Amino acid sequence: HQMLPETYTLEQNYPNPFNPSTTIKYGLPEMSKTRVSIFNLAGQEVILLVNEEQSAGWYEYSWNGIDQAGVPVATGIYFTRMQTQGYSSVVKMLFLK
Numbered sequence: 001h002q003m004l005p006e007t008y009t010l011e012q013n014y015p016n017p018f019n020p021s022t023t024i025k026y027g028l029p030e031m032s033k034t035r036v037s038i039f040n041l042a043g044q045e046v047i048l049l050v051n052e053e054q055s056a057g058w059y060e061y062s063w064n065g066i067d068q069a070g071v072p073v074a075t076g077i078y079f080t081r082m083q084t085q086g087y088s089s090v091v092k093m094l095f096l097k
Helices: none
Strands: 022-028 032-040 045-054 057-063 076-084 087-095
Touching: 022 032, 022 076, 045 057
Parallel strands: none
Antiparallel strands: 022 057, 032 045, 032 076, 076 087
């Protein structure tokens, strides 16, 4: 059992590159309004995974390369962005078909 994170953490997704899906893992040291979303290279939000108040702890979400409209995304580079009050982090992912 993992201890609570000491700092806000957004880990590199795995597997990366990925097909058909990847796991996004992050940690919150305290209760936080948290937003986790996927962006394309043009900076457009592809899908919003999390937008809610969350308790301290570790979280994992799986993303299967499907956008907000339910359409599979194109092969290429995507970014996961995690934001809370006073913290923002981005990791780069590669989706291969």
